[in-house]
Amino acid sequence: MTMLRSVGLALSLFAATVVPSLARAAADPYLWLESVDGKRSVDWIQAHNKVSLHALSESPAFAAMNTRFREILDSKAKIPQVTKHGDLYYNFWRDAEHQRGIWRRTTLDEYRKAEPRWETVLDVDSLAKAENENWFWSNASVLPTDSTRALVSLSRGGADATVAREFDLVSKTFPKDGFALPESKSDIGWIDRDHVFVGLAMDSTTMTTSGYARVVVEWTRGTPLASATKVYEDGKDDVYAAAGHDFSPGFERDLVTHGISFYSNEVFLRRDGKLVKIPKPDDADAATWGPWLLLQLRTDWTAGDHTYKAGSLVATKLDDFVAGGHAIDVLFEPAERTSLDRFVPTRNAVLIQTLDNVRGRVSIARFEGDQWKVSPMTGLADMSAIHVNAVDDRTSDAFWLQVSNFLTPASSFLCNAVGGTPERMKQNPSFFDASHSVITQHEAVSKDGTRIPYFEVAPRDLALDGNAPTLLTGYGGFEVPILPYYDGIDGSGWIARGGVFVVANIRGGGEFGPRWHQAAMKQNRPRAYEDFIAVAEDLVHRKVTNPKRLGCTGGSNGGLLVGNVLTLRPDLFGAVVCQSPLLDMHRYHKLLAGASWMSEYGDPDDPKEWEFIRTFSPYENVKKDAAYPPVLFTSSMRDDRVHPGHARKMVAKMEAQGHDVLYYENTEGGHGGAANNKEEAFQSALTYTFLWKKLSARAGTPPAGTKPAASAGKSGAATAATPNGAHH
Numbered sequence: 242m243t244m245l246r247s248v249g250l251a252l253s254l255f256a257a258t259v260v261p262s263l264a265r266a267a268a269d270p271y272l273w274l275e276s277v278d279g280k281r282s283v284d285w286i287q288a289h290n291k292v293s294l295h296a297l298s299e300s301p302a303f304a305a306m307n308t309r310f311r312e313i314l315d316s317k318a319k320i321p322q323v324t325k326h327g328d329l330y331y332n333f334w335r336d337a338e339h340q341r342g343i344w345r346r347t348t349l350d351e352y353r354k355a356e357p358r359w360e361t362v363l364d365v366d367s368l369a370k371a372e373n374e375n376w377f378w379s380n381a382s383v384l385p386t387d388s389t390r391a392l393v394s395l396s397r398g399g400a401d402a403t404v405a406r407e408f409d410l411v412s413k414t415f416p417k418d419g420f421a422l423p424e425s426k427s428d429i430g431w432i433d434r435d436h437v438f439v440g441l442a443m444d445s446t447t448m449t450t451s452g453y454a455r456v457v458v459e460w461t462r463g464t465p466l467a468s469a470t471k472v473y474e475d476g477k478d479d480v481y482a483a484a485g486h487d488f489s490p491g492f493e494r495d496l497v498t499h500g501i502s503f504y505s506n507e508v509f510l511r512r513d514g515k516l517v518k519i520p521k522p523d524d525a526d527a528a529t530w531g532p533w534l535l536l537q538l539r540t541d542w543t544a545g546d547h548t549y550k551a552g553s554l555v556a557t558k559l560d561d562f563v564a565g566g567h568a569i570d571v572l573f574e575p576a577e578r579t580s581l582d583r584f585v586p587t588r589n590a591v592l593i594q595t596l597d598n599v600r601g602r603v604s605i606a607r608f609e610g611d612q613w614k615v616s617p618m619t620g621l622a623d624m625s626a627i628h629v630n631a632v633d634d635r636t637s638d639a640f641w642l643q644v645s646n647f648l649t650p651a652s653s654f655l656c657n658a659v660g661g662t663p664e665r666m667k668q669n670p671s672f673f674d675a676s677h678s679v680i681t682q683h684e685a686v687s688k689d690g691t692r693i694p695y696f697e698v699a700p701r702d703l704a705l706d707g708n709a710p711t712l713l714t715g716y717g718g719f720e721v722p723i724l725p726y727y728d729g730i731d732g733s734g735w736i737a738r739g740g741v742f743v744v745a746n747i748r749g750g751g752e753f754g755p756r757w758h759q760a761a762m763k764q765n766r767p768r769a770y771e772d773f774i775a776v777a778e779d780l781v782h783r784k785v786t787n788p789k790r791l792g793c794t795g796g797s798n799g800g801l802l803v804g805n806v807l808t809l810r811p812d813l814f815g816a817v818v819c820q821s822p823l824l825d826m827h828r829y830h831k832l833l834a835g836a837s838w839m840s841e842y843g844d845p846d847d848p849k850e851w852e853f854i855r856t857f858s859p860y861e862n863v864k865k866d867a868a869y870p871p872v873l874f875t876s877s878m879r880d881d882r883v884h885p886g887h888a889r890k891m892v893a894k895m896e897a898q899g900h901d902v903l904y905y906e907n908t909e910g911g912h913g914g915a916a917n918n919k920e921e922a923f924q925s926a927l928t929y930t931f932l933w934k935k936l937s938a939r940a941g942t943p944p945a946g947t948k949p950a951a952s953a954g955k956s957g958a959a960t961a962a963t964p965n966g967a968h969h
Contacts, residue, residue, distance in 0.1 A: 327388030398909035552754035580754035601627025672729030717749035718798035804859035816935035826858030
């Protein structure tokens, strides 16, 4: 299977757009903080890190959390997630002895054991030391046809930009004649042993304005990259260009993608050196699989005499469809509270992972005789996240199924799409005592009357007296759903200590499919913030907490979310943690990958769009005379996706206005903020130290005076789940 992504008149136009834009940029006194590693910026960062570390890291509570979080992340009892290549199962692993990590492999029989015997393939710690480079693992792509060669990608400091090198899986060395790419955001993928596709993003001649590949070439082993055959070239203002090879047995093919925007693309079959367009909707995600074309629709689509509903998964024979045929079958159609999460083909089936009111479900679709048959998997746990992955979609119908929720560690099962009993393979350990907690699901009513679901994890005997330290989080963007997940750090750092943990499933995300996402795009972006505020108000209304005890946290687009609720409703929160955020929406499209997100937020250089964008630009809207709660901002110098200048400039502006802010910036870690377990534990301990300090009457002390909880409350909890309620 190959998936295709979904990153006189002239003078007056110049005056209306460019001149105001330049004027606003010139008026920004903190523009110098956009210099990623300039001396003035670095001095500023170091000074702020010193203040933040003094305020947060010099306490027994911090030390205890840091130690515990490190133990959780370094635990050798965690499930080693594996990917099958040939007859062996590969895993990338980090622990206390392997901070950068090892790539290792074993057999299925060994993997079934409690303590498998592993063979190390590549030790990144040793490689970094030998080459005196700050290497961190990114990914590896193994040649499917013989599984003896891989394309290994490594990054410096955890950035998105990587160095790619061919690796011999037999000798466990980098061959001298192997394919190799210098550091960039280029893509590389196998065609066969001696040929690869490369999406070039080396410099201004090969990159889009978003910083992604614009030129695709076919590169032959032993020849210079400069002489590679050009396959396709995008326009500079497109988001990306890509190519891939479908290794489906008997249906091998090359495909080229023209990434028009973040949510639209054209896909071409490459036949005899020519590109043949697949006539799909531009905003539909596509996958080829054997003779089939699978389409995940974002908008209603009329083909032939039938209209297919947005959010549906449909299948058609690829060659017939390209020739003009309209024989299309529906494998999934959404309802009001159900949606397609993702789909995963095996050799003879399609696994359809769906959400039912944000609870995981799985169905299996098979083409039998002359029709598709779709059957739901039964016995799956409620109030849980369900994740499926094919073991080897070229040769097998085996697949991995993983189940978890906020209170139940993940269990992993080996299943078969054509029948048989699931085999329980692994289970993560419990990292915190969840026996006194319960999961409930509630709904808040947003400003426009839309019902917004949210999950709440709280003590069983929580007193509804409005006094519980409560942490609210969300995302609300890019059609990404936030599902019930088990996290040992959130659990031990907040839930087990008596805090209430809440996840808001706001619009902009993918919880209810593309309509839920599109309801908060561009000019409708404020709907996401109104939804989050509605959940916060509902928690206060239900007397779970009060504004002085209610905190919120979010990262990336979620950082933009909490940045906006900070400026819109500072009275509603007692503390805010804003991580790797977008905040300056006037300049976001000029920084790193920002241009690729204009289909989500809008174009600030268009005066009409800037009028609505400025309403959700926290950097524009923060005010000196407002009473804001304390805020902790975090970022990474090696984040080459969301520029650290967003957080830096917001901190500088708020400080100048006299507000209570702290800032911590890691020197590595990329967009995730931490490049290894040690850094992740440290930053998590900073976060939870800050939150307990600001939201609890006695820092780090669970709330006292609990009593049996009342009934569902005015919002009405839909269902409750205990730690033992999640099972296969």
